[in-house]
Amino acid sequence: MSDRATVAVIGLTLVAAAVRFWRIGHQSFWYDEAFTVVLVHRSPSAMFSLLPKTELTPPLYYCVAWVWVRVFGYGEAALRSLSALAGVATVPVIYAAAKELISRRAGLVAAALAAFNPLLIWYSQEARSYSLLVLLGTLSLLAFAHVRLPRPSVRWIIAWFVVSSLTLATHYFGALAVVPEAVWLVWVHRRDRRVLLAIAGVAAVGCGLLPIALTQRQNANWIAWWPLNKRLSQLTPQLLLGTGAPARTVLKLAGAAAVLLAAFMLARRADTAERRGAFIAATLVLLGFALSLLLILLGVDELITRNLIVVLIPLIVLIAAGLGARRAWWFGWVGAGTLCAIGAVVAISVSVDRHFQRPDWRGLARAIGPQLPVGSGRALLLQNYPGILPLQLYMPGLRFIKAPGVRVREVYVVAATEGLPKAWFCWWGSACNLSPSLLDTSIHLRGFHQDGPVFQVSQFEVLRLRAARPVRVTPREVSRALSTTTPTLPFDGLLFQRPA
Numbered sequence: 482m483s484d485r486a487t488v489a490v491i492g493l494t495l496v497a498a499a500v501r502f503w504r505i506g507h508q509s510f511w512y513d514e515a516f517t518v519v520l521v522h523r524s525p526s527a528m529f530s531l532l533p534k535t536e537l538t539p540p541l542y543y544c545v546a547w548v549w550v551r552v553f554g555y556g557e558a559a560l561r562s563l564s565a566l567a568g569v570a571t572v573p574v575i576y577a578a579a580k581e582l583i584s585r586r587a588g589l590v591a592a593a594l595a596a597f598n599p600l601l602i603w604y605s606q607e608a609r610s611y612s613l614l615v616l617l618g619t620l621s622l623l624a625f626a627h628v629r630l631p632r633p634s635v636r637w638i639i640a641w642f643v644v645s646s647l648t649l650a651t652h653y654f655g656a657l658a659v660v661p662e663a664v665w666l667v668w669v670h671r672r673d674r675r676v677l678l679a680i681a682g683v684a685a686v687g688c689g690l691l692p693i694a695l696t697q698r699q700n701a702n703w704i705a706w707w708p709l710n711k712r713l714s715q716l717t718p719q720l721l722l723g724t725g726a727p728a729r730t731v732l733k734l735a736g737a738a739a740v741l742l743a744a745f746m747l748a749r750r751a752d753t754a755e756r757r758g759a760f761i762a763a764t765l766v767l768l769g770f771a772l773s774l775l776l777i778l779l780g781v782d783e784l785i786t787r788n789l790i791v792v793l794i795p796l797i798v799l800i801a802a803g804l805g806a807r808r809a810w811w812f813g814w815v816g817a818g819t820l821c822a823i824g825a826v827v828a829i830s831v832s833v834d835r836h837f838q839r840p841d842w843r844g845l846a847r848a849i850g851p852q853l854p855v856g857s858g859r860a861l862l863l864q865n866y867p868g869i870l871p872l873q874l875y876m877p878g879l880r881f882i883k884a885p886g887v888r889v890r891e892v893y894v895v896a897a898t899e900g901l902p903k904a905w906f907c908w909w910g911s912a913c914n915l916s917p918s919l920l921d922t923s924i925h926l927r928g929f930h931q932d933g934p935v936f937q938v939s940q941f942e943v944l945r946l947r948a949a950r951p952v953r954v955t956p957r958e959v960s961r962a963l964s965t966t967t968p969t970l971p972f973d974g975l976l977f978q979r980p981a
Contacts, residue, residue: 489589490576497572497596500825501565501605504832506558511839511914514608515871518560521547533696537783540693541650542610557608557843564612568605571612572596574619579798579805581626583758587798587805590817594797597824599723600790603831603909610651611790617648618658618791622765622798625662628676629669629761641666642679646686648791653694654773654783658791659683661768665761698781705782707906712784715906719786720793721820724909725837726827736823742816743803750813751806759802765795785908836899840915841939845895846875848938853978854890857951861976862959864896865916869976882975886955889977892929892946896920899940920944924962928952 510518516535520528520543528547532540546563553559575595580588595601604611624641627633645662648655663680670676704712721736722729747759769792773784800820804813831837853859860882863872873879897915907913920935920942932947956975 483585486585486589490573490592493576493589493592493596494569494572498565498569500597500602500828501568502562505561505565505606506556507832508557508606508839509841509843510557510608510871510874511842512868512871514560514839515874517543517546517608518555518874519870521550521560522555533693535700537697537700538610538652539650539690541647542613542652545613546608560608561606564607564609565605567612567616568601571601571616571619574616574623575794575797578619578623578626578794579801581623582761582798583755583802584805584807586807586813587755587758587801590805590813591798591801593817593821594801594824595794597821597828598793598797599726599824599827599831600720600786600793602824602828603723604787604790611787614648614652614655614791615794617644617651618655619794620644621648621658621662622794625666628666628679633670633673633676635675638675638679642682645683649683649687649690652788652791653690654788655791656687657769657772657789658765658794659687660772661765664768665764701783704785704908709777709782709784711906712786716786716789720789720796722823723827723831724786725831727830727834732823732827735819739804739816739819739823740800742812743800745803746806746809746813746816747803750808750810751802752808755802755806759799762795762799762802766792766799769795787909835939840897841941842872843875845938845941845943846872848936848943849876849893854951857888857890858978859891859893860887860889860954860959861893861895861978863976864894864918864921866895866897872976876978879976879978882954882956882977884955884957886953886958887977888951888953890948890951891932892926892954892959894921894924894944894946896942897940898937898942915940921963924959926952926954926959926962 520531520535523531525547528543529540532543536543546560549563550560553562572592572595576588576592578588579591601612601615604615621641621644624637624644627637628641641662645655645659648659663683666676666680718729718733721740722732726732747756751759769789773789773792776782777784801817803809804816806813835841849859849861858878861872861879869879869881896918898917898920899915922931922935922944924944924946926946928948928950929946929952930948932945935942935944937943954975959975
């Protein structure tokens with residue numbers, strides 16, 4: 482690596498660290514992250530027994546996170562820092578992979594695009610497996626770039642086997658990166674027993690993960706409920722812009738123009754070696770997408786953007802091949818700068834605008850207060866949100882109220898004021914995780930009176946009811962007390978926080 486390239490990669494890595502660690506803990510854990518928190522708090526045996534019931538991914542990330550939190554802590558910033566570190570490490574690795582496949586210039590462009598990609602930034606700030614999956618998938622691509630050569634060294638063959646196996650052990654959809662690489666290597670090295678043995682080893686690892694994958698299949702039913710065409714339409718804009726962005730139409734057009742410029746530069750300004758490397762990257766992308774569609778035909782319909790995130794790595798390399806072509810001149814840097822600027826705008830906007838952020842369950846818990854009424858607990862009614870997570874993380878002792886009811890002196894009615902309608906297909910951690918509703922201020926419970934005005938907490942409105950002495954409340958009684966404009970309360974929709 483030349484001195485200039487070294488400085489550039491170090492600079493891009495530092496920028497990637499800044500945008501990934503900035504405000505990493507200012508948002509609450511959201512629904513999916515809550516399951517990670519629950520798992521890493523358990524003992525190893527309890528974690529492994531619970532994993533098939535709550536997750537759709539293999540155990541590697543949770544094993545690493547289990548160790549991580551015992552060193553750095555269980556808070557939002559501490560737990561998410563594992564993903565942030567993986568996201569930062571991806572930048573120099575993708576430089577090395579693109580440099581080996583195409584050129585040093587393409588490597589620098591790829592590193593810049595990865596540093597500023599909004600989707601990669603978002604999942605670098607989430608306590609889930611996706612950022613680690615991207616890092617391992619990028620390491621797999623780097624090893625593949627060396628193994629594809631006519632006489633690969635044993636060291637690189639072993640490296641590809643190890644990181645490809647770890648990729649599969651992090652997320653089943655890591656196969657979208659590993660399988661295309663394996664197909665290419667089988668074609669190129671069909672007489673090299675060393676490579677074939679490594680591929681067979683990765684296949685054995687994949688087969689070993691099948692039992693837990695089949696057990697977890699029931700957890701993915703919600704994805705196939707949504708029309709495939711709606712999910713497919715999300716892929717391109719979300720890979721480019723992430724899951725939340727202002728002025729989305731304008732940014733889409735600018736990003737599309739930069740990608741078209743990359744295609745033009747690749748066709749007209751790239752040399753033979755650059756086109757050869759780009760062809761390999763394009764093949765990996767197409768095979769990855771084709772495999773995801775094949776899985777649907779086989780009955781495994783889990784196609785959403787985050788499950789295909791690993792395909793973004795060779796896609797970035799492919800775009801970088803065009804924008805980083807030797808004869809692209811300043812046009813290539815303009816295109817790369819445009820995509821990086823788009824990423825920076827989206828990342829900053831998402832970070833400072835609560836409309837694009839995760840629901841503020843932590844703020845809601847603080848507003849309700851840590852002090853419980855003397856001699857009793859408090860009841861909470863979450864309108865249009867019948868779950869207990871992740872609020873339970875911030876309100877210890879929270880549980881569902883069953884039919885006999887409980888004696889409480891406070892009842893809090895909570896409604897989300899922001900979010901997206903249920904008709905919109907939404908699966909990420911922004912405010913679309915909530916279903917907005919009109920706060921039922923007309924609720925009347927025997928023995929309770931309204932205590933103070935309705936108050937706002939980020940995406941929530943809260944009404945507090947108080948009784949002079951503990952009063953028994955039941956889900957049926959609360960459901961009957963709701964106005965006709967409020968949906969009927971589900972049986973397990975009322976929560977209770979125990980006294981300390």
